[in-house]
Amino acid sequence: MLDSYFKISERGSTLGREVRGGFVTFFTMAYIVALNPLIIGLSKDAEGKFLGGGDAPNLAAIAAMTALIAGILTILMGVVGNYPLALATGLGLNTFVAVGIASQMTWADAMGLVVLEGLIITILVLTGFRTAVFRAVPAQLKIAISVGIGLFIALIGLVDAGFVRRTGSGPVPVTLGDSGTLVGWPIVVFALGLFLMIALMVKKVKGALLIGIAVATVAAIAIESAFKIGPLFNGATGAVNPKGWNLNVPAVPSKIVDTPDFGLFGQFNLFGSFSQVSAITAILLVFTLLLSDFFDTVGTVTAIGHESGLIDKDGNVPNNDRILLVDSLAAVAGGAGSISSNTSYIESASGVGEGARTGLASVVTGLLFLLTTFFAPLVAVIPYEAATPALIIVGFLMMTQVKNIDWEDYGIAIPAFLTIILMPFTYNISVGIGAGFVSFVVIRVIQGRRKEIHPLLFLVAGLFMIYFLSSPINTWVG
Secondary structure, three states, X not given: OHHHHHOOOOOOOOHHHHHXXXXXXXXXXXXXXXXXXXXXXXXXXXXXXXXXXXXXXXXXXXXXXXXXXXXXXXXXHHHHHOOOOOEEEOOOHHXXXXXXXXXXXXXXXXXXXXXXXXXXXXXXXXXXXXXXXXXXXXXXXXXXXXXXXXXXXXXXXXXXXXXXXXXXXXXOOEEEOEOOEXXXXXXXXXXXXXXXXXXXXXXXXXXXXXXXXXXXXXXXXXXXXXXXXXXXXXXXXXXXXXXOEOOXXXXXXXXXXXXXXXXXXXXXXXXXXXXXXXXXXHHHHHHHHHHHHHHHHHHHHHHHHHHHOOXXXXXXXXXXXXXXXXXXXXXXXXXXOOOOOEEEOOOHHHHHHOOOOOHHHHHHHHHHHHHHOOOHHHHOOOOHHHHOHHHHHHHHHHHHHHHHOOOOOHHHHHHHHHHHHHHHHXXXXXXXHHHHHHHXXXXXXXXXXXXXXXXXXXXXXXXXXXXXXXXXXXXXXX
């Protein structure tokens, strides 16, 4: 029954691969359950209140709701979209909601804007507009998006592991380790996991990424138990330990099961923001959310399609309409759950790298997220340094597609180049996609090849220009 519904054999996969892929995807993105509360849970709204309306942060409730919404939507993606794609609160989007939106209004009003953006993007899917834009993108530009995302997630892995760190000053924004030197046991754990995964892949061992994460986690627990390293940043004292663990400190949990708190659900005011800020400001905020959500997903779905071999010669994926519909509903669910817009996660590529090809892997990942609402202490066992090597491996696999771009045709080569480099350089998928679209339209017009530009790309390029110039526009309109 599973094979027939999810087309496991038809897509060249097995039940074991799907289950392993689901586990690997979960482990590489489970950090969001711990990270999202730190981003939106420690910020205050315009009234000086924390999320939920209290005078003190409620991180446990945010973590529980983050896991719950991620679990439900990821299962829905698996069952309805039959695609190995997991969803959770969008990084970057949650920061924008916390810093750029909630600071101007109440949390309920801010989450109302997220719900409103989700409803708009859902309408765009139901009317066929979002799918039409997806199909209007040239196939080679879709490849560039996939390659750019590969570099982007590899950089995420390197930064989260502490192998690459921000300098904070000077002409170069990042450097090797701590001021040009690799320090601390966490880097050793990262290197152990990475080289173990490489060795297992070279030997074609099934479950290479999952085995690497598990072994590195056990090593991390043993090292922390022996040397008491502690976290990179101590939130209580504000102290920074360059040799510490990034986010999760590995340890055998003293408490395994905890009762989740879902009290944040439904705390949103759909149109309340329009009484807090001007209508133009509210519209611009929704537009920024929508554009980022819209094209982050286009890039992610395309990248997963290329990596899994599910994409056709025109760069389209099976069940495209259903995939985009579930992703759109995820934005609505995230706002309704008060934990910011949910979106497709590029970390899903780690599960694809493990062999996942169907929605069954997403169902597995979703079930693990639901279990996390009760077993949150277990998620804290896995440090970044044990999970991020999988992102490096997947980044390499996605980079191999670059050979399919025609580098002799400047009309596609330059937009592809800008797409690829700007994603990691700006730490933003939408910026890379936008630069690629705008430059593609401009260069093709200069070349006198307007007929090769889909009419929708003119519209999208114009919208991206508004997106890039949103700050001066906002200043101009007051």
